[in-house]
Every structure is written in structure tokens, then in C-alpha cells.
Amino acid sequence: xxxxxxxxxxxxxxxxxxxxxxxxxxxxxxxxxxxxxxxxxxxxxxxxxxxxxxxxxxxxxxxxxxxxxxxxxxxxxxxxxxxxxxxxxxxxxxxxxxxxxxxxxxxxxxxxxxxxxxxxxxxxxxxxxxxxxxxxxxxxxxxxxxxxxxxxxxxxxxxxxxxxxxxxxxxxxxxxxxxxxxxxxxxxxxxxxxxxxxxxxxxxxxxxxxxxxxxxxxxxxxxxxxxxxxxxxxxxxxxxxxxxxxxxxxxxxxxxxxxxxxxxxxxxxxxxxxxxxxxxxxxxxxxxxxxxxxxxxxxxxxxxxxxxxxxxxxxxxxxxxxxxxxxxxxxxxxxxxxxxxxxxxxxxxxxxxxxxxxxxxxxxxxxxxxxxxxxxxxxxxxxxxxxxxxxxxxxxxxxxxxxxxxxxxxxxxxxxxxxxxxxxxxxxxxxxxxxxxxxxxxxxxxxxxxxxxxxxxxxxxxxxxxxxxxxxxxxxxxxxxxxxxxxxxxxxxxxxxxxxxxxxxxxxxxxxxxxxxxxxxxxxxxxxxxxxxxxxxxxxxxxxxxxxxxxxxxxxxxxxxxxxxxxxxxxxxxxxxxxxxxxxxxxxxxxxxxxxxxxxxxxxxxxxxxxxxxxxxxxxxxxxxxxxxxxxxxxxxxx
Amino acid sequence: xxxxxxxxxxxxxxxxxxxxxxxxxxxxxxxxxxxxxxxxxxxxxxxxxxxxxxxxxxxxxxxxxxxxxxxxxxxxxxxxxxxxxxxxxxxxxxxxxxxx
Numbered sequence: 247x248x249x250x251x252x253x254x255x256x257x258x259x260x261x262x263x264x265x266x267x268x269x270x271x272x273x274x275x276x277x278x279x280x281x282x283x284x285x286x287x288x289x290x291x292x293x294x295x296x297x298x299x300x301x302x303x304x305x306x307x308x309x310x311x312x313x314x315x316x317x318x319x320x321x322x323x324x325x326x327x328x329x330x331x332x333x334x335x336x337x338x339x340x341x342x343x344x345x346x347x348x349x350x351x352x353x354x355x356x357x358x359x360x361x362x363x364x365x366x367x368x369x370x371x372x373x374x375x376x377x378x379x380x381x382x383x384x385x386x387x388x389x390x391x392x393x394x395x396x397x398x399x400x401x402x403x404x405x406x407x408x409x410x411x412x413x414x415x416x417x418x419x420x421x422x423x424x425x426x427x428x429x430x431x432x433x434x435x436x437x438x439x440x441x442x443x444x445x446x447x448x449x450x451x452x453x454x455x456x457x458x459x460x461x462x463x464x465x466x467x468x469x470x471x472x473x474x475x476x477x478x479x480x481x482x483x484x485x486x487x488x489x490x491x492x493x494x495x496x497x498x499x500x501x502x503x504x505x506x507x508x509x510x511x512x513x514x515x516x517x518x519x520x521x522x523x524x525x526x527x528x529x530x531x532x533x534x535x536x537x538x539x540x541x542x543x544x545x546x547x548x549x550x551x552x553x554x555x556x557x558x559x560x561x562x563x564x565x566x567x568x569x570x571x572x573x574x575x576x577x578x579x580x581x582x583x584x585x586x587x588x589x590x591x592x593x594x595x596x597x598x599x600x601x602x603x604x605x606x607x608x609x610x611x612x613x614x615x616x617x618x619x620x621x622x623x624x625x626x627x628x629x630x631x632x633x634x635x636x637x638x639x640x641x642x643x644x645x646x647x648x649x650x651x652x653x654x655x656x657x658x659x660x661x662x663x664x665x666x667x668x669x670x671x672x673x674x675x676x677x678x679x680x681x682x683x684x685x686x687x688x689x690x691x692x693x694x695x696x697x698x699x700x701x702x703x704x705x706x707x708x709x710x711x712x713x714x715x716x717x718x719x720x721x722x723x724x725x726x727x728x729x730x731x732x733x734x735x736x737x738x739x740x741x742x743x744x745x746x747x748x749x750x751x752x753x754x755x756x757x758x759x760x761x762x763x764x765x766x767x768x769x770x771x772x773x774x775x776x777x778x779x780x781x782x783x784x785x786x787x788x789x790x791x792x793x794x795x796x797x798x799x800x801x802x803x804x805x806x807x808x809x810x811x812x813x814x815x816x817x818x819x820x821x822x823x824x825x826x827x828x829x830x831x832x833x834x835x836x837x838x839x840x841x842x843x844x845x846x847x848x849x850x851x852x853x854x855x856x857x858x859x860x861x862x863x864x865x866x867x868x869x870x871x872x873x874x875x876x877x878x879x880x881x882x883x884x885x
Numbered sequence: 886x887x888x889x890x891x892x893x894x895x896x897x898x899x900x901x902x903x904x905x906x907x908x909x910x911x912x913x914x915x916x917x918x919x920x921x922x923x924x925x926x927x928x929x930x931x932x933x934x935x936x937x938x939x940x941x942x943x944x945x946x947x948x949x950x951x952x953x954x955x956x957x958x959x960x961x962x963x964x965x966x967x968x969x970x971x972x973x974x975x976x977x978x979x980x981x982x983x984x985x
Binding site: 856859861862864 | 916981
């Protein structure tokens with residue numbers, strides 16, 4: 247069935263229509279091409295999923311892109327269970343966000359531009375996900391990066407938004423540099439960059455080393471780590487996490503789509519897709535797991551003291567992404583993808599509900615909110631469900647995926663498994679704590695804003711609340727396809743992905759699994775209880791803690807000063823070199839010299855040439871006579 | 886007989902006097918006289934060669950030259966009169982509108 251070709255190209259067509267006709271022709275109807283395109287992609291993805299469930303796998307090349315000597319790259323599609331899951335995530339959550347954005351961006355003067363960029367992003371993401379070779383993956387990778395830049399800096403007249411867009415793109419490029427090197431190594435080793443040949447041949451290179459600057463480095467580990475660099479940048483893991491909180495300058499639908507459900511998960515997708523490579527390198531897998539776990543705990547602690555509602559959710563995203571990488575790092579790729587899938591629903595829901603709140607109070611500061619649940623009941627209930635799901639409360643989607651990660655960390659054969667299990671269990675405490683801190687401070691208690699603001703509080707229009715409700719259904723029920731066997735389910739999700747991601751072997755009994763589940767659930771409930779006490783009942787406790795432990799509070803509030811560190815070590819020296827050498831010398835002296843010098847030289851030349859035309863007839867006569875003499879001279883000499 | 890080279894030398898000298906006069910003098914009428922002088926020098930050359938090789942073609946060409954000189958003088962003086970009516974001067978170095 248060739249319809250799957252339309253999946254990425256419908257949004258591309260919507261982008262072209264919007265960017266060419268949007269400003270003059272479509273104006274405030276610009277949402278029609280984009281929304282129809284992504285809903286169309288969703289329908290086709292759904293039927294593709296049904297095909298894949300029945301066992302069909304598509305690996306087709308559409309068009310030969312590059313042939314250069316031995317280097318051959320095609321534009322092709324690989325639709326297998328992993329791709330099918332990703333397609334559903336991107337198109338389903340994406341469609342709901344597109345519909346929500348109709349209400350949220352209503353009246354904005356860049357309305358058509360917003361939907362153009364959303365469609366371009368959707369196209370890039372779908373190309374990334376359906377790629378059957380690394381170059382197409384990289385194309386989609388860069389495409390989503392550049393769309394992220396456009397959309398974060400969407401309100402470009404605001405300096406903080408423009409800076410945030412630049413930061414996101416530049417930090418991403420650091421990661422992409424390593425990623426590109428990884429792809430080069432793959433080509434050098436395998437002679438091709440298509441998935442199927444690489445993954446089927448990689449086991450032959452298992453023990454090989456390669457000579458880098460005199461050191462013998464394991465080849466597969468090198469490739470895996472270089473590819474992971476890209477994932478660290480794109481999925482905002484430590485040390486390249488700094489762009490994601492600043493990315494909240496963009497409109498909330500952007501935060502929901504790009505920085506929760508789809509773009510940042512591209513790193514997890516890539517690592518899972520390359521599981522054949524990672525499985526052969528214990529070092530790389532340990533690095534992935536530890537980076538993921540440390541990022542997870544790091545972000546969770548920061549989220550506990552932030553006051554901007556979107557920043558809290560952004561750090562929550564960092565934390566959950568860390569958990570996904572942790573799962574991949576211990577070999578449980580299916581658990582990581584499962585969490586990616588459930589996370590898309592509840593995180594997008596959290597962002598969209600936060601957008602609904604921001605729409606009502608016109609600012610992001612939770613310390614100035616409160617008591618909103620009686621003004622915005624739908625937003626409240628859906629956000630509450632999302633927070634319960636994120637926190638891992640039993641029964642909801644987040645619980646099943648999170649628990650699978652925690653159990654995988656405990657029971658895996660990995661050497662770092664126990665260590666990261668401790669970290670992720672700590673995260674299981676913090677997650678419901680900061681999520682419910684946000685809920686209680688926003689929706690419960692008394693309204694802490696101005697009287698003027700209180701009059702304007704209202705629920706959002708239906709075009710915004712209906713996606714919230716639909717996402718809430720997803721946040722509750724999406725996890726039910728992966729209920730583990732120990733609780734009576736069929737673990738269908740993991741079985742569905744097993745042909746692509748393999749079946750990890752765990753050494754643990756059912757009793758241990760139930761025990762771990764119980765432990766993490768009780769820790770989560772304890773976190774919820776603590777949030778309940780701190781932010782609802784005895785609200786003086788957090789104030790007292792912040793005062794008594796002020797240094798700790800300050801470090802957490804300032805995000806461990808990582809931004810300041812980078813500013814000092816990287817940004818300031820770069821700007822110094824740029825100003826001293828590039829602007830001061832190359833730009834000012836050399837280029838200005840040429841650009842000013844050439845016209846000046848021409849001016850001097852023409853001024854002097856002009857003197858020939860004196861207007862005096864006898865001068866012309868002299869020239870004629872002299873010319874005639876010269877001609878006669880030449881005639882005599884050369885005849 | 887007078888050698889041919891003497892006549893040709895005479896022609897060259899008269900031509901050079903004409904060139905010198907054209908390039909040096911300020912008065913337009915004198916410049917025109919110099920032009921006529923140059924044309925006549927060429928005529929001397931043509932006639933002398935024609936006499937020495939006993940061919941009449943030189944004489945015929947001299948006739949052409951005389952006719953052209955006459956026509957050119959007529960038109961040139963008409964231009965001078967128009968110029969004088971506009972600028973009230975016969976000094977050529979005061980007419981340099983085409984400068985630059």
C-alpha cells in the first residue's frame with residue numbers, strides 16, 4: 247500500500263500552501279491546510295499500524311538521492327513496529343495540539359507563520375521517524391532542530407524569545423557534531439548508511455578497535471557514543487540540557503508538541519532504532535543509563551522550587567526523558583519506547599492545560615495563582631489526571647510505563663543497573679511531589695493574584711478543552727496496552743516491539759517484581775502526601791525550609807548554576823575572540839578595506855581619466871595628431 | 886629639374902605649419918586657415934608626384950580635395966557664425982562646455 251508515502255508529504259504540502267498563501271490569502275484560516283494534513287497523516291498512520299499489527303513490514307526506497315562513487319543514499323521508508331508506534335504518537339498527539347493551537351494562537355499576527363512552521367516540523371519529524379537510512383534520519387533531525395528554532399523564537403520581537411531560539415539551535419549543534427561524526431564512522435566501517443545492512447552486519451565488528459590519535463578505541467563503542475552525542479543534544483540530557491527550560495519562551499502548543507511529545511523523544515527513538523549497535527557495547531550502554539539517570543534526578547530536584555508553571559513541566563520533561571534513556575541503557579528499549587508513548591500523552595496534556603491556565607491569567611507565575619479549580623474545572627480535572635499519570639499513580643498510563651523502567655533497572659544484567667535503580671526510585675519520589683506542588687499552588691487555596699485578574703478568569707473555549715479531554719483519555723488508558731504479566735496483562739506492547747527491539751532478559755522473580763512495584767508506588771504516594779501537607783495544609787513549612795536551608799534552595803532555584811558556568815567558560819571567551827579578532831580585525835580592517843577600497847580606487851581612476859575630456863578642441867587635436875603619428879610609426883616598423 | 890624630394894619636403898613643411906597653427910592658435914578663423922593650409926599641402930604633394938610620374942590621376946584627386954575643402958569651409962564658417970552669435974567670442978579656448 248503506497249499510501250504511507252503521504253504520511254510525511256501531506257504536512258509538507260500544508261507547509262508550502264501556508265507559507266506561500268498564508269499571509270495574504272488564508273490569514274486566519276491558515277489552520278485548515280495544517281490541521282487537515284496532520285489529521286490525514288493520522289488516519290493513514292492508523293491504517294498503517296493495523297497493517298503492521300498483522301505482520302506487514304515495509305522497507306522501500308522511493309528515490310535515489312545521492313550516488314557518488316561508492317556512496318549511495320536513497321530516500322526510503324522503513325515501517326516496522328517501532329516506526330508504527332512513533333507515527334501514532336506524532337500524528338495523534340500532533341493533531342490534538344494543532345486543534346488546540348487554533349484557539350490558543352487566535353488573533354496572533356503571525357498566525358499563518360505559526361501553522362506553516364508546525365507543518366514543516368511535522369514533515370521533518372515524520373521523515374525522521376520513517377527513515378530507512380542515517381542520512382534521512384539526520385535530515386529530519388536537523389529539520390526539527392531548525393523548526394524548533396523558528397517556533398521558540400516565534401515572537402521574535404521579544405529578546406528573550408529570540409535568544410532562547412538561538413540557544414536551542416546552537417546547543418543542539420554541539421550534539422549534532424558528534425552525531426555527524428558517528429554517521430561518518432558508520433559509513434567508513436560499513437560502506438553504507440542504510441539501517442538494514444548496518445544492523446545486520448554490526449555483530450561482525452564486535453571486538454574491533456580503531457586507532458584514534460594513538461589510542462586503541464573499541465569501534466562499536468565509539469560509534470554508539472558519537473551517535474549518543476546527538477541524542478544528548480536533541481533530548482536535552484546533561485550536559486546539553488540548558489536549552490530546554492529556556493525553550494519555554496515559545497508558545498505553549500510548541501512546548502507541548504516539540505518539547506514534550508515529539509522532538510525531544512527523537513533521541514530515545516534513535517537509540518532504540520540502533521539497539522543492534524548499543525547491545526554490543528557495554529560501555530556505551532552504561533554511559534546512556536547513567537547520563538539518563540543523573541539527568542532525571544538533577545531535573546527533578548530543580549523542578550521542586552521553580553515558580554514558572556511551564557518551567558516546572560519542562561524540567562519534568564527532562565526528568566522523564568532521563569528515565570527513557572535509563573531504560574534503553576539497561577537494555578529495556580521497549581520499556582523506554584513505552585514510556586515515550588505514555589509520556590507523550592500526559593506531558594502534552596500538562597503543557598496544554600498549563601497553556602489554558604496562562605490563557606486565563608496572562609502570566610506564568612504559580613505564586614500568583616491559586617484557587618483556579620472553580621473557574622476552570624475542565625482544565626483542573628484534566629491537569630490533575632495528567633499529574634497523577636506522570637507521578638506514576640497506579641491504574642493510569644504513566645504507572646505502567648514507569649514501573650516497567652524501574653523493574654528493568656533493578657532486574658537487568660547491567661552492572662550499573664542497581665545504581666540507576668536507586669536514582670530512579672528517588673525520582674519516583676520527586677515526580678509526584680513537584681507535579682502536585684504545581685497543582686495545589688495553581689488550582690487550590692485562595693487566589694493570590696490581583697482583583698482585576700480575578701474578574702477575567704474563565705474556562706478556555708471548546709477548541710482548547712476538547713483536545714485536553716481527549717488527551718486525558720489517552721493519559722489514563724494509553725498504558726493499558728502494556729500491562730505487565732505479573733499483574734495479569736499480556737505485555738502486548740513489548741511483544742509488539744520485540745521483533746525490532748529484542749527481548750531483554752531479566753533475572754528476577756514475580757515476587758521481586760511485585761515488591762519493587764509496591765516500593766516505588768509507596769514512595770510515589772509518599773511524595774504526593776508530602777506535597778499535600780506542604781502546599782495545602784501546612785503551607786508555612788516550605789517557606790521555613792527555604793529560609794533555613796537557604797544555600798540549598800538558592801542552588802536549586804538557580805538550576806545548579808549550569809547556565810552561569812557555561813556562560814563563563816564558553817560563551818564569554820567565544821564572544822571575546824569574536825570581538826577582538828573577527829570583528830575588530832577581519833571584519834573591520836580586511837573586509838571593510840576591500841569593500842571600501844575597491845570603490846575608492848575606481849573613483850580615483852575615473853577622476854583622473856575624466857581629465858582627458860577637457861572640452862578644449864586643441865587638446866583633442868593633439869591626441870588625434872599623436873595617434874596618427876603612432877599608427878604611421880607602427881606601419882613603417884612592421885610593414 | 887627640381888628633384889621630387891624637394892617638392893615633398895615642401896609639402897611636409899607646409900603640412901606641419903598647418904598642424905602647428907591648428908593646435909596653437911586661439912582664433913577660430915585662423916584655425917580654419919590652418920586646416921586649409923593642411924589641405925593645400927596635400928595638394929602640393931599630389932600634384933608634384935603626378936607630374937613626376939606623368940600620370941593624371943594625382944591631378945584628379947587634387948581636384949577632389951579642392952572641392953571638399955571648399956564645401957567644408959562653407960559649412961565650417963556657418964558653424965563659426967552660429968557659435969559667434971551664441972557666445973560672442975571667437976576664442977576657442979573659451980568654449981569648453983563639453984568638459985569632463
